[in-house]
Amino acid sequence: xxxxxPHNSFDDLGVGVAQVAPSGxxxxxxxALCELLGYTQxxxxxxxxxxxxxxxxxxxxxxxxxxxxxxxxxGYRALRTALRKxxxxxxxxxxxxxxRNSSAGPGSILAVIEDLTDLRSAEAARQSAEAARHEMAxxxxxxxxNERTRIARELHDDIGQSLAILxxxxxxxxxxxxxxxxxxxxxxxxLSGRLKDIxxxxxxxxxxxxxxxxxxxxxxxxxxxHCREFSEKFKIKVECVCEGIPGELDSLLALSVxxxxxxxxxxxxxxxxxxxxxVELRGTAEELTLLVADNGVGFDVEExxxxxxxxxxxxxxxxxxxxxxxxxxxxLGEGTRITARVPxxxxx
Numbered sequence: 001x002x003x004x005x006p007h008n009s010f011d012d013l014g015v016g017v018a019q020v021a022p023s024g025x026x027x028x029x030x031x032a033l034c035e036l037l038g039y040t041q042x043x044x045x046x047x048x049x050x051x052x053x054x055x056x057x058x059x060x061x062x063x064x065x066x067x068x069x070x071x072x073x074x075g076y077r078a079l080r081t082a083l084r085k086x087x088x089x090x091x092x093x094x095x096x097x098x099x100r101n102s103s104a105g106p107g108s109i110l111a112v113i114e115d116l117t118d119l120r121s122a123e124a125a126r127q128s129a130e131a132a133r134h135e136m137a138x139x140x141x142x143x144x145x146n147e148r149t150r151i152a153r154e155l156h157d158d159i160g161q162s163l164a165i166l167x168x169x170x171x172x173x174x175x176x177x178x179x180x181x182x183x184x185x186x187x188x189x190x191l192s193g194r195l196k197d198i199x200x201x202x203x204x205x206x207x208x209x210x211x212x213x214x215x216x217x218x219x220x221x222x223x224x225x226h227c228r229e230f231s232e233k234f235k236i237k238v239e240c241v242c243e244g245i246p247g248e249l250d251s252l253l254a255l256s257v258x259x260x261x262x263x264x265x266x267x268x269x270x271x272x273x274x275x276x277x278x279v280e281l282r283g284t285a286e287e288l289t290l291l292v293a294d295n296g297v298g299f300d301v302e303e304x305x306x307x308x309x310x311x312x313x314x315x316x317x318x319x320x321x322x323x324x325x326x327x328x329x330x331x332l333g334e335g336t337r338i339t340a341r342v343p344x345x346x347x348x
Contacts, residue, residue: 010030011030011031011032013030013032014032015032015112015113015114016029016030016032016033016036016037016112016113016114016115017029017030017032017033017110017111017112017113018030018033018049018110018111018113019099019108019109019110019111020049020096020108020109020110020111021108021109022069022108022109024048024049024050024065025045025048025049026041026044026045026047026049027108028041029041029044033113036082036084036113036115037052037082037084037085038084038085038086039052039084039085043085049111051083052082052083053080053081053082053083053092053094053111053113054080054081054082054083055078055080056079056080056081056091064076064078064096065096068096068097068098068109069109071098074097074098075095075096075097075098076095076096077093077094077095077096078093078094078096079091079092079093079094079116080092080093080094082113082115090115090116090117091115091116091117091120092113092114092115092116093113093114093116094111094112094113094114095111095112095114096109096110096111097109097110097112098110163195163198166195167195167196213225214254214255214258218245218247218249218254219242219245219249219254219257219258219281220242220245220281222254222258223240223242223257223258223261223279223281224240224242226258226261226262226265227240227261227265227279228240230265230269233269234269236268236269236274236275236276236277237275237276237277238265238276238277238278238279239276239277239278239279240279241278241279241280241281241282242281242282243281243282243283244282244283244284245281245282245283245288246283246285246344249344250344252322253288253322253342253344256318256319256321256322256342257281257288257290257322257340257342259314259315259318260290260315260318260319260326260338260340261279261281261290261292263314263315264292264315264338265277265279265292268292268294268296268336271296271297271299272294272296272297272298272335272336273296273297274294274295274296274297274335275295275296276294276295277292277293277294277295278291278292278293278294279291279292280292283344284344285344286343286344287324287341287342287343287344288340288341288342288344289339289340289341290338290339290340290341290342291337291338291339292337292338293335293336293337293338294335294336295335296335296336297332297333297335298330298331298332298333298334298335298336299330299332299336300330300331300332301328301329301330304328312328315338319340319342322342322343323342323343324340324341324342324343325340325341325342326338326339326340327339327340
């Protein structure tokens with residue numbers, strides 16, 4: 001058991017406490033601190049406080065100590081590394097304050113030591129879990145987009161082409177029979193028209209799943225194209241502004257921004273009852289900023305947050321995965337504003 005010195009009034013405390021002279025030398029240490037360090041009080045007395053608790057902060061703590069010992073400040077907190085007798089070390093926080101009414105004499109300093117080992121371990125575990133979640137979300141997003149691309153190609157190359165060939169065959173079958181000008185099946189033109197509509201729907205679905213404009217013409221063209229198609233489908237005026245979009249964007253970043261715009265417009269067309277929508281995508285060499293605003297009926301943001309659907313979660317998660325910020329502002333009867341800001345990473 002560590003020996004007791006003359007200054008052991010803090011021995012009953014479960015936290016490490018030291019009494020330090022203004023010169024930096026030890027006056028005393030309580031039992032908890034001696035057990036934490038593995039030293040006896042007599043062993044500590046032969047060392048400088050700063051030699052046992054090494055300052056690891058980026059800024060020099062000397063001015064704080066001078067202000068404390070001169071009475072200019074009453075205390076301060078510093079992060080240090082405690083060097084134990086067995087050669088191991090541990091992170092600690094040291095809270096310095098001027099000790100009042102102490103038998104050690106006026107001007108002595110009280111140092112309360114907090115062991116940060118568990119806190120640092122918990123923080124490391126949290127960061128590891130966050131990194132794993134981020135990696136998993138990225139893999140999930142990539143797998144989702146790969147599946148979208150596969151389905152889009154099947155719709156376009158297989159089903160879409162088959163429907164187009166079938167329509168041509170139906171149109172030929174609907175031509176008058178040679179020698180019998182009036183012999184045409186009355187339902188053939190109608191069937192051909194319906195087949196054309198189906199083919200157009202398949203084409204739109206394929207485009208929504210995988211944007212060829214984004215792949216070959218860039219983000220600005222893809223956004224403008226989708227806004228135009230949305231306006232035609234939902235009969236809602238869409239003012240689309242794309243300015244300063246870098247030509248060489250990371251493909252995953254560009255896809256994330258496009259998906260957010262698609263989801264935001266889809267929600268507006270389905271729920272907002274808006275008469276007009278504004279889509280603004282502006283870029284610099286450092287970041288992209290997005291605004292999607294409508295003049296629709298709006299909604300209660302807090303209520304929606306508690307029961308967030310996959311669309312809202314997907315938009316927020318895509319922006320966060322890109323290292324950006326995402327926000328929704330809306331009030332009943334006052335429309336909705338979706339804003340996002342994402343950094344532009346240099347394309348490798």
